Amino acid sequence: MNEGTTGRGGPSTSSPARSLRTLVQVAAGVPGAMARRAGFSHNEMAVLDLLSDAPHGPAEIARALSVSSAAASGIVDRLVARGYAVRTPHPEDGRRxxxxxxxxxxxxxxxxxxxMLGPLQALDEAMTDAxxxxxxxxxxxxxxxxxxxx
Structure with a gap:
């Protein structure tokens, strides 16, 4: 039998594979739960998540969310009005x-x-280098x- 498949040729049923599948399923619910708790729409939460990595232009935000530029602008307007985002001049192109x-x-x-982050940090600290x-x-x-x- 091939490792990574069941005897019937199906997907792996190893404990790590099952745990990973469960993790992916549970993690998919995190943005929605955070949005509800914070009083954000799903798209507002997605924009904040995107911006937490780096600043983005409005067109990039629209592409990342698969929404129109006008819709992205409205999302950004709401976040700016609530004080959670700011617009700044582009450092290389003053028109943007x-x-x-x-x-x-x-x-x-x-x-x-x-x-979530505290328990994850504790798990990491409890592991050996191996x-x-x-x-x-x-x-x-x-x-x-x-x-x-x-």
Missing amino acids: TLVEISDAGRTEMLGHLLP DRAAVQRYLDGATQAIRRLL
Whole structure:
């Protein structure tokens, strides 16, 4: 029997594969739960998540959300009005703007993530270097497999 498949040729039923599948399913619910708790729409939460990595232009936000430029502008307007995002001039092109997460937006996001981040940090700290390396290899391989599907 091939490792990674069942005797019937189906997907892997190994404990790590089942756990990863459960993790992916549970993680898919995080943005919606955070949006409800914070009083954001799903798209507002998606924009804050996007901005938490780096500033983006309005057109980039529209593409990332698969919405029109007008819809993206409305989402950004609401976040700016609530103090969770700010518009800044583009450093290389004065005709363009960038949207950045504000300190209040970052604090809001972190406040909702802390109940998850603390236990994850504790799990990481409890691992040996060998454990961490094995988990890293598995997660990197799983990420590549999922990206192939996308």
